[in-house]
Amino acid sequence: xxxxxxxxxxxxxxxxxxxxxxxxxxxxxxxxxxxxxxxxxxxxxxxxxxxxxxxxxxxxxxxxxxxxxxxxxxxxxxxxxxxxxxxx
Numbered sequence: 001x002x003x004x005x006x007x008x009x010x011x012x013x014x015x016x017x018x019x020x021x022x023x024x025x026x027x028x029x030x031x032x033x034x035x036x037x038x039x040x041x042x043x044x045x046x047x048x049x050x051x052x053x054x055x056x057x058x059x060x061x062x063x064x065x066x067x068x069x070x071x072x073x074x075x076x077x078x079x080x081x082x083x084x085x086x087x088x
Contacts, residue, residue, distance in 0.1 A: 003027075005053075005075040012048045013071065016041060027072030042068070049078060056082055 006027050013035065014022035031037045037045065046058045058081060068074040 003075060003079075005079050006072060008052055009049065009071055009075045009078065012045060012052060013037075016045055016048060025071060027070065027075070029071045031068055031071060031074060045074075053078065053082065 010022050010025045013019075013025055013031075016037075017035065019025075025035070029035060031042070043060070046060065050056050050058060056078065058078075063077075066073070067077040
């Protein structure tokens with residue numbers, strides 16, 4: 001079962017890659033190896049997610065490649081970015 005954030009990431013990837021059927025994208029899908037996302041498309045994905053998720057701001061300088069190796073890890077990184085941005 002996918003989380004809400006994973007679903008948002010999958011929808012964004014399908015849109016970015018002009019895919020009619022996003023069913024082949026799962027939380028285990030590797031963003032670079034399986035989908036062929038290069039650094040330019042990855043930047044577009046970050047911008048798409050910032051547009052789709054309120055209050056999300058991603059600082060590319062703070063990212064590590066292991067944080068977005070798979071769709072699931074990317075979604076978890078987005079979730080943790082949101083939680084870090086919410087004041088206690």
